[in-house]
Amino acid sequence: MTRTIKSVLACLSLFLSAGLNAAPALPLSALEVLQVVSKTGATEEVRGNEKTRRAHHGDTIKVHVLERGYGSNQPWVTFNGHEVDGTRTPVCNRGEGLVTCNGAGTTVGYLYTFTFRNTDGGWFEFTNTSLVPPHNRLSARLYIK
Numbered sequence: 001m002t003r004t005i006k007s008v009l010a011c012l013s014l015f016l017s018a019g020l021n022a023a024p025a026l027p028l029s030a031l032e033v034l035q036v037v038s039k040t041g042a043t044e045e046v047r048g049n050e051k052t053r054r055a056h057h058g059d060t061i062k063v064h065v066l067e068r069g070y071g072s073n074q075p076w077v078t079f080n081g082h083e084v085d086g087t088r089t090p091v092c093n094r095g096e097g098l099v100t101c102n103g104a105g106t107t108v109g110y111l112y113t114f115t116f117r118n119t120d121g122g123w124f125e126f127t128n129t130s131l132v133p134p135h136n137r138l139s140a141r142l143y144i145k
Helices: 002-021
Strands: 030-038 042-045 058-068 076-079 086-094 097-100 107-118 122-129 137-144
Touching: 030 122, 030 137, 058 122, 058 137, 076 107, 097 107, 107 122
Parallel strands: none
Antiparallel strands: 030 042, 030 058, 058 107, 076 122, 086 097, 086 107, 122 137
């Protein structure tokens, strides 16, 4: 009995020490629409802009969004009010800046890629809520011509 209790206590202390050494999760701090890619408008850097300068039309419009910190796994994303699905890739902060983690490093945010069709132009909107306190909600929007 004493041996079992000692084993359980040893495992518990191991798990607690591992948890204390882990870096705390970062709250969601920023959302940025980085670029829009299409055949008609090519690749357009849009960071900080309210709308695209070029017209992006066709079956394959890609929008890249950078999320700094930890937001929900399922952000609310729409184009002209219709939900848009995408993929998410973890990014790490290395000496050269933010790069994809590729299984190594501490995740500091996510790069999302959304693909959809655009025929008339409209609003792309991305909204997410932080998973950790203060559980703030952030949004980014861009008008795509």
